[in-house]
Amino acid sequence: GAGVSQSPSNKVTEKGKDVELRCDPISGHTALYWYRQSLGQGLEFLIYFQGNSAPDKSGLPSDRFSAERTGGSVSTLTIQRTQQEDSAVYLCASSDSGVRGRETQYFGPGTRLLVL
């Protein structure tokens, strides 16, 4: 079956513009995660969805970052008024759930964001 897909693969934008990053999880996976990987900070958790709700948004770095998930499937991460420090690879992962035996997270290929 298809894995996790993300679009776009690469995004170059100008400082101050808004960007939207999309994640299509594995069909049927109820849990969805966003992570960010940057040179200075390594891999960081951003937000977790269970179904359409986000019980943990603790990793979102500022109020410029938001995310939503609809239909228990596709998720969109939006960054408003982008800054150069937002440049990073944004990774999405999904899992069947947090239930024992189904915790493995499957990652997408990521979106490489460059803010000029």
Added chain:
Amino acid sequence: SQQGEEDPQALSIQEGENATMNCSYKTSINNLQWYRQNSGRGLVHLILIRSNEREKHSGRLRVTLDTSKKSSSLLITASRAADTASYFCATAPLRAGGTSYGKLTFGQGTILTVHP
């Protein structure tokens, strides 16, 4: 600071040799997972070990977990040039009731280079 600290930061070996990477963490965990990343893109799940397990094998991979020392190791036996990649450990926190919803905290990673 990162939950997981990995050691060494970089490892360079010849094909056929074994590679050992270590990971230490700080808080109580539900499980620990090892991932591989090629060229800074998507993460590939290698193996998951639960907090009540001490050792796990998968093909040429052997993972150990010592919860008393809060440490884990990944051993790749008979390495191949294709094993060249970055390897990350990631921990899932322990919640009340012994469950985990799966939010992962990653180490900084070990860059493994296997020379043909």
